[in-house]
Amino acid sequence: MFRKFFTIFGTIGIFVVFGLLIAGIFMLRPQPERQEPEITAPSVFFTVANTQSVTLDVAAQGEVRPRTDINLTAQVAGRVVDTSDHFVNGGAFDEDDMLIKIEDADYRAAAAAAKARVAQAEQALRLEEAEADLARRDYEELDLGAGEQPSDLTLRIPQLAQARANFEAAQAEYDAARLNLERTTIRAPFPGRVRERIAGIGQYVTPGAQLGRIFSTDIAEIRLALTDNDLAKLGLPLAFTETEDEPGPVVRMSAMIAGETHHWEGRIARTEGAIDAATRQVIAIAVLDDPYGEGSDDGTPLAMGLYVDAVITGKPYENAIVLPRSALYGRDTVYSISEDDTLVAHKVNIVTTDRDTITIASGVEPGARIVTSPLRGASEGDEVSPADPLQGTPGAENPDEPDPASARTTAQNVTSGD
Known part of the structure; x- marks a missing residue:
């Protein structure tokens, strides 16, 4: 009994002694000295702001169209008796060239008859003028009215007016007959080319019948769709029309034809002056x-x-x-690094932006170091550690710098942007 009691309490005593010994060792161990973490300024990339001459060109695409594209129609009826050798698909012609000839025998006869009626009406008018003059002299010599004014019938004024009207009507009929005769010869209203020939020799046509399609070749027009940002680059108002004192911007055009690239140079002549409701773009018309x-x-x-x-x-x-473009924060803010390596905010005047770069006209002094790295929560006056992107990744000398992958991505963007 006594042996069992001694064994139990002896074992407990041994554990207590070991516990006290271990506790003493930990209590006697020297405590580590507490140190405040050192806060270092974040490393940022920068680029030097240098001035340069910049021309803000605008790229666009469009289809070449003629200024005038019309249907050629007949104004008189008749059989086609002749066509020009140039009146074929793709044929070229000059202004006033004959394209189609319609049989004119009937119209020549009508013109001759109308001319004869003009001669008859003129003879009647001259005769009536003589009769009216004679009637006035007779009245004045006989003094039949005892000082009273003679009537119009006495002086044959109505008869003279009718004769004059008949003559004018005959003259108008003759003019119409001659005009119809001239219309039997269909001439080109401008220099151009034939897009499609429809009528040919022997075909009978009526007034309004379509004979072909022609287009002018004096001026080519190209419709170019521009955004509001494009208008700002070009300095064009919404409703622009060129004048002698203010010619439109130069347009350089190119296209691939038969495996070769060809170039032409035109100008912007006008804008349509309205915004397309679907695309929110403005159409500028280039001409050559x-x-x-x-x-x-x-x-x-x-x-x-x-x-x-x-x-x-x-x-x-x-x-x-x-x-x-990575230098832009918000809509119009960039940060520069001052001489004491602190951030300075600048409001800039941006004239254009694209995928990789921004172009500013004012707001930054030449030679300033412009931050191109992301600034998370930074504000003006914060201290930074400048790092030229050409000298390696910022923070490479400090393995504790957070987010090195983000810094490497920014360096690639800056290099490609420069």
């Missing part, structure tokens, strides 16, 4: 004079229906600053 002649590219015309790429020359800026 004499596209099949002097305006051609070494004999290659700017053909109608051709789809071209166009580059419109924009406004020049002599002291613009081009920065990577």
Whole structure:
């Protein structure tokens, strides 16, 4: 009994002694000295703001169209007796060239008859004028009215008016007959080309019948869709029309024809002055004079229906600053690094933006170090550690710098933006 009691309490005593010994060791162990963490300024990339001359060109695409494209129709009835050798699909003609001749025998006869009626009416008018003059002299010599005014019938005034009206009607009928005779010869109203020939020799046509389709070649037009940002680059108002004192911007056009790239140079003549409700864009009309002649590219015309790429020359800026797009915070703010390595905010005047860069006209001094790294929660006056992107990733010397992957991505964006 006593042995069992001694064994139990002896074992408990041993555990207590070991516990006290371990507790003493931990109590005698020197405590580590507490140190405040050192806060370091975040490393940021930057680029130097340099001024340069910038021309804000605008790229667009459009289809070449003629200024005038009409249906050629007959104004008189008759059988087609002749057509011009140029009145074929694709045929070229000059202004006032004969295209179609309609049989004119009936119209020549009508004109001759109308001319005869004019002669008869003129003879009757001259005779009535003589009768009226004679009646006035007789009245004055006989003094039949004893000082009273003679009546119109006495002086044959109504008869004279009727004769004059008959003559004018006969003259108008003769003019109409001659006009119909002239209309039997259908002439080109402008220099151009035949898009489609419909009527041919032997075909009978009526007034209003379609004979073909023709288009002018004096001026080619290209409709180019522009955004509001494009208008700002070009410096064009919404309702622009060129004048001698204010010509439109130059347009350089190109297209691939028969495996070769050809170039033409035109100008913006006007804008349509309305915003498309579906696309929210404005249509600018580029023109090229004499596209099949002097305006051609070494004999290659700017053909109608051709789809071209166009580059419109924009406004020049002599002291613009081009920065990577990653330098922009919000709508119009960039940060620079001052001489004491603190952030300074700038409101800038942005003239244009694209996928990789922004172009500003004012708001930043040349030579300033512009931050191109993300600034999470930073504000003006915060201290930073500048790092040139050409010298490596910021924070590479400090393995404790957070988010190195984000810094590497920013460096790639800055390099591609420059």
